[in-house]
Amino acid sequence: EIVMTQSPATLSVSPGERATLSCRASQNIGSDLAWYQQKPGQAPRLLIYDASTRATGIPARFSGSGSGTEFTLTISSLQSEDFAVYYCQQYNNWPPWTFGQGTTVEIK
């Protein structure tokens, strides 16, 4: 089973600032990585797939990078609606499909 590890657990950022979230895979997953955003009481929403491709309707301030075992989600200028929990997920080697434990982006 591939273990996904996200850091930090919580990120405190001021509106308008840049946020950088990390995700590490326990083995090489190529670019088979997705990022999801989840707000309280809501279902997750797909942000990024194939490590760097934005999903339909996702603003350009969200970007993904990385390959192999190290990945990054960057939010270039945080808006109020971006404060949420972010999960990475690998789909290279399954089952199981595995998620990271999540990073909470909170208002500083």
Place this chain on the structure above:
Amino acid sequence: QVQLVESGGGVVQPGESLRLSCAVSGFTFSSYGMHWVRQAPGKGLEWVAFIWYNGRNEYYTDSVKGRFTVSRDKSKNTLFLQMNSLRAEDTAVYYCAKDHILTGYYGSFIDWWGQGTPVTVSS
């Protein structure tokens, strides 16, 4: 517009059964693999099960193997999760989710999620 609407959640005692349903619309249900993902209270996301677009193969996380069964009815555009021998640790919100790949014999990432249905297992 893609929609996935779960139902069937509730409160049950340990050892009992529950059947979740997920009614889908807005896409060709019979052409996509489907997942169930759960989220325990205050915890992260955990993948539970996946079924091929044609229903011919299924995969499960180890902790539910032999207890949960995923199935689909293309005539009703509905996905199911039969959950037997429920345990306290199965308590979670259960999400139905659509895989991205069209008629693929493999799984990929999730591109649409339902709103979830809560399941509580407690004596």
